[in-house]
Amino acid sequence: MSWSEDVFSVLDNHQVSTIATVPDAGLSHVLSLCEEAPSKKVVTLTTEEEGVGMMLGLWLGKQRGALFMQSSGVGNCINALSVMASTRCPCAMLITMRGQWGEFNPWQVPMGHATQPVMEAMGVYCYSVEQADQIAETFDAACGLAFNGGYAAAVLIHQRALGTKVF
Amino acid sequence: MDQHVTLPVDDEGRVRRRPLVAELMAHRGEALVITGLGSATYDVAAAGDHDNNFYFWGGMGLTAMTGLGLAIAQPQRRAVVITGDGDMMMGIGSLATIASAAPDNLAILVLDNERFGETGEQMGLSAGVTDMVQMAKGAGFQKAATFATEAEMRELPDLLFSTPGPVFCVAKVAPGNDARVLPSTDGAYLTRRFRDAL
Ligand SMILES: Cc1ncc(C[n+]2csc(CCOP(=O)(O)OP(=O)(O)O)c2C)c(N)n1
Ligand SMILES: [Mg+2]
Numbered sequence: 553m554s555w556s557e558d559v560f561s562v563l564d565n566h567q568v569s570t571i572a573t574v575p576d577a578g579l580s581h582v583l584s585l586c587e588e589a590p591s592k593k594v595v596t597l598t599t600e601e602e603g604v605g606m607m608l609g610l611w612l613g614k615q616r617g618a619l620f621m622q623s624s625g626v627g628n629c630i631n632a633l634s635v636m637a638s639t640r641c642p643c644a645m646l647i648t649m650r651g652q653w654g655e656f657n658p659w660q661v662p663m664g665h666a667t668q669p670v671m672e673a674m675g676v677y678c679y680s681v682e683q684a685d686q687i688a689e690t691f692d693a694a695c696g697l698a699f700n701g702g703y704a705a706a707v708l709i710h711q712r713a714l715g716t717k718v719f
Numbered sequence: 720m721d722q723h724v725t726l727p728v729d730d731e732g733r734v735r736r737r738p739l740v741a742e743l744m745a746h747r748g749e750a751l752v753i754t755g756l757g758s759a760t761y762d763v764a765a766a767g768d769h770d771n772n773f774y775f776w777g778g779m780g781l782t783a784m785t786g787l788g789l790a791i792a793q794p795q796r797r798a799v800v801i802t803g804d805g806d807m808m809m810g811i812g813s814l815a816t817i818a819s820a821a822p823d824n825l826a827i828l829v830l831d832n833e834r835f836g837e838t839g840e841q842m843g844l845s846a847g848v849t850d851m852v853q854m855a856k857g858a859g860f861q862k863a864a865t866f867a868t869e870a871e872m873r874e875l876p877d878l879l880f881s882t883p884g885p886v887f888c889v890a891k892v893a894p895g896n897d898a899r900v901l902p903s904t905d906g907a908y909l910t911r912r913f914r915d916a917l
Contacts, residue, residue: 570791593791595820598812605781605810609753609788609798612773612913617788635778638906702907 555713556581558688559646563592566695568616568644570595572603576622578648578714583620600625604632608641616699618644623651623667623708624660633674636704643704644695645676652711668708676704684713726869733893734869736830740801741766743828746876748797751789751913755782755802757837758896759830763801765900770916773909774902775802780809783817783827790822790884793917797824799879804831804845804889811854817885818859826879826886832894840894855887863887 559582571586572595586592597603603619610617636643651664668678681690694705727735744766752772754760760774786800807829833846855863866872
């Protein structure tokens, strides 16, 4: 089973029914699994911070959501994350990293470099994963922290686990 | 709105927001209400606190998207967003997200004073060439309209609380800050209270 299938099972186990995303290449398989599943709804966002606002609305309505994005999108979410801290709304995030090891595009590097510090400054617990076979179990732990504790928790999938984008 | 209700207007004939919101909230029924930071939060609180009101105190630009999440999570309930023009403009791209998701139980009301009321009434973009209703239509809203007079605003209760959504309404309201009516600022409390009341 690929990590995407395992992550899909984690979503099921945590009763996550809505996924909000601005897509990234590394997320495409798990997103298509979600799109095909009758139990799940995928909402495509204009910009990533919208997804943070949406996580609060889902939680207010007693549903569970998750947010999938590329590391660049974390920069768009900074002030929105203050709402998660202020409300203790669960916010489970799966983030594919750019701008790390072997990055071809130097324009990705500044935000990739800042992704984890910026999230930690906003109170998000971050778990970096370098091996594909650890993605799902780490996301399971992040979902547990989010939904059982009322925290924002993110899994940062390192480019080593995904392979780097080449042109 | 009842025919006999006369909404107060300012000396230029613009409807005042506080009595407008009070009149609208009298029709809320079972609706779940999310308010944008600043004056919209005070207006809705002034109409009477309610366990199924969720008030933003920050997160400018996010109110409409929280409404979308709520509408998806509670498809049998009406979800209503009441917010300011500044908050809506900051998240204006979310109109595309919402129109595409197309929840039939969501309505958005923008109280458009054409100003950043909370921060000193600086003129906002909707005072000029920008038309949020045209933006909403371009985003894909089938039901989007501006309401400038009291007579036009008589349609608002139906549009907000019963017309199949997604609905986008802009009510042009008088400038001027009403007395601040402050609901709880404890976001964790407001969240838990809201969920427990479902
Ligand atoms: C990201 C961000 N930028 C700026 C502010 C400062 N601010 C608080 S309320 C507000 C204006 C809100 O305007 P509007 O939504 O039109 O509300 P109203 O005029 O009804 O008070 C601004 C600019 C903020 N809180 N957050
Ligand atoms: Mg305003």
